[in-house]
Amino acid sequence: MHPVYDVIGIGFGPANIALAIAMEEKGLYPNSLFLEKAANPVWQGEMLFEISLDTYSNIQNIPFRDLVTPRNPRSRYTFLNYLHENGLFFEHLNMDMLMPMRPDYARYIAWVVDLLRERLRTSCDVQHIERWPQAEGPDLYRVSCADGSVYHARHLVLGTGRSPRLPELFSGLHSERVFHQSRYNTALANLQRHAPKRIAVVGSSQSAVEIIMHLSKTLPDTQIHSIIRRYAYPLKDTSPFMSEIFFPTFTDAYYNADQATKARIDADAFRTNYGACDMDILEELYKQMYYDKLHGRQQIHLHRLTDIQSVNVDEQGVDLRLFDQMTQLPSDVRFDAVVLATGFTNLGQDGQQSLPLLHDLEASLQRSATGAMQIGRDYRVRLNAPTEQGAVVLNGLCESSHGMGDGGSLSLVSLRADSILAGLQAHDQLAHSAPAPLQEVALDA
Ligand SMILES: Cc1cc2nc3c(=O)[nH]c(=O)nc-3n(C[C@H](O)[C@H](O)[C@H](O)COP(=O)(O)OP(=O)(O)OC[C@H]3O[C@@H](n4cnc5c(N)ncnc54)[C@H](O)[C@@H]3O)c2cc1C
Known part of the structure; x- marks a missing residue:
């Protein structure tokens, strides 16, 4: 028999790391697992340089907007606590550096990953997701990795990062x-x-x-x-007025705006991030x-x-x-x-209407007249029959629907984790009347 997880997170970059922290701190979904394809996840490791460039290449985000602070400033997982626990605090303050060096921030993220190892399986390159019907209760999802391992869950959270844009x-x-x-x-x-x-x-x-x-x-x-x-x-637009696109209130306003207004904001805000x-x-x-x-x-x-x-x-x-x-x-x-x-490209742009990993779930996805996937404010993918299956959530992939502050940036990962957890709970309430799903499944079921 095989365990059934409440939530499987796919990818363990900042988006899903922030979610794992929120789960732990709120005591929600303790029976969850995160699958990461890298053997040793390093934040944007392919662009982490090992020579002097690193000393003047700093991140583009104030570290108070780290993996947790905007949601819970008292957390042990803050950037400030990383500095404190690693003996870096006073020297870091002496540099009078608003934005930390890239390798410092990558080490902060690696330090958090180490504290969350219990929930993480590395070297798991997820290749395939399918619906896994149950005789009673909502269907499960079956997740298959390149090494042949399989996992089952009620809910999925995809935090796989954005795809390269290639001319x-x-x-x-x-x-x-x-x-x-x-x-x-x-x-x-x-x-x-x-x-x-x-x-x-x-x-x-x-x-x-x-x-x-x-x-x-x-x-x-x-x-x-x-x-x-x-x-x-x-030159990047760092005006404080334009930088309000990294406020949570902006996400609400943008999500509710019509397409023409979204396009107008995007044209204005483009140079803040791209x-x-x-x-x-x-x-x-x-x-x-x-x-x-x-x-x-x-x-x-x-x-x-x-x-x-x-x-x-x-x-x-x-x-x-x-x-x-x-x-x-x-x-x-x-x-x-x-x-x-x-x-990089965003879902809904450059002709990208869906994610390859969602290929087998196509029949379950609600789409607009133009073929766009429908995503809720809480990042749940809108499903045709939500009570018959668990939630599928996109974490860090919703820039087209939720705005520029939400996708390719670290700024809002902590607060997004809150919305995602609220969405999963809402989904569970909706499915409450259905019989509870199994706790285990047979491997060859
Ligand atoms: C070079 C670079 C620098 C950046 N600097 C900043 C910055 O300074 N400030 C800022 O706010 N934003 C920055 N960004 C934006 C960046 O998108 C965010 O910082 C952040 O990395 C997004 O987190 P994420 O978890 O959504 O995605 P990612 O960080 O891309 O993480 C996704 C994870 O999912 C894993 N994965 C992917 N597919 C699978 C699969 N099939 N199975 C299992 N695992 C999988 C990947 O290995 C990866 O670990 C930068 C981006 C780049 C490319």
């Missing part, structure tokens, strides 16, 4: 030579074996600039070509290019207003045809590798 020209071309920022550290380690002479970095976001800086320090003999469609790297860079890293890059010029050399090449017209990949490299809008001239350049620092 259409590059679709199907992923290889050791063409890779997205979400594989940066792994792919770079492979690439270093080939002593690359020329690398292209596509995109003008914070990550693009960080990658350019990192490449220039890690591979000092490699020429780095930054290919951007804009005239220059845009396709834009912090001033400190832009100044650093500018100084680096100036310093090189001063010494009669050039390592970083900026291709402004440049479109990529064609891509050809072979085992030794990548040919790009570039088109310079300013001069109206094309050029053909061969690179050893191309890094796509092109960001």
